[in-house]
Amino acid sequence: AQSVAQPEDQVNVAEGNPLTVKCTYSVSGNPYLFWYVQYPNRGLQFLLKYITGDNLVKGSYGFEAEFNKSQTSFHLKKPSALVSDSALYFCAVLILTGGGNKLTFGTGTQLKVEL
């Protein structure tokens, strides 16, 4: 089965420090990978995607992600964290079939940025 895994339930970082939220994938064929963020009682907001091309993908709000094929990883990064980045982050893989497509999500990582 094609899936993504987020090994950390929670990540704590001080404001101004770099942050990394980890994601690994298990996909047959080319992986289509995504990061979404969810604030309390809200829907998911799209941050960035990797489809093909450069391994470093830049997204919204200063976030970026590095696609690493040899390590089957797609970690989310930000050079300098803000308190307002505190939220729930989901890694996802898009699975294409003849009929349609669907996102399969990881279990989520709660990011807490402290002053």
Next chain:
Amino acid sequence: DAGVTQSPTHLIKTRGQQVTLRCSPKSGHDTVSWYQQALGQGPQFIFQYYEEEERQRGNFPDRFSGHQFPNYSSELNVNALLLGDSALYLCASSMRGTGFSYEQYFGPGTRLTVT
């Protein structure tokens, strides 16, 4: 440019009842997907509609059904509600026709509570 909208925001139902949730996709999008997010978990794919037909279905019972209208809006119906159906129901829209887009954009969700 209106994003994905969902109604109602919150809903409380009794076991055994039926519920209908509604979704309007982002302008220019023709595909609607529905996800269920139980508390503390990642979203789970229910089904996807394109050209008014169900194109792909996740591992959900037949109590979950849907519909897509000619204006691309969609409904999710759940019959014979169970306590376990309590969750945040998310609608996501994307473009499958001319100009396929990989990313899905999510609405704010409908919080369903079954008592």
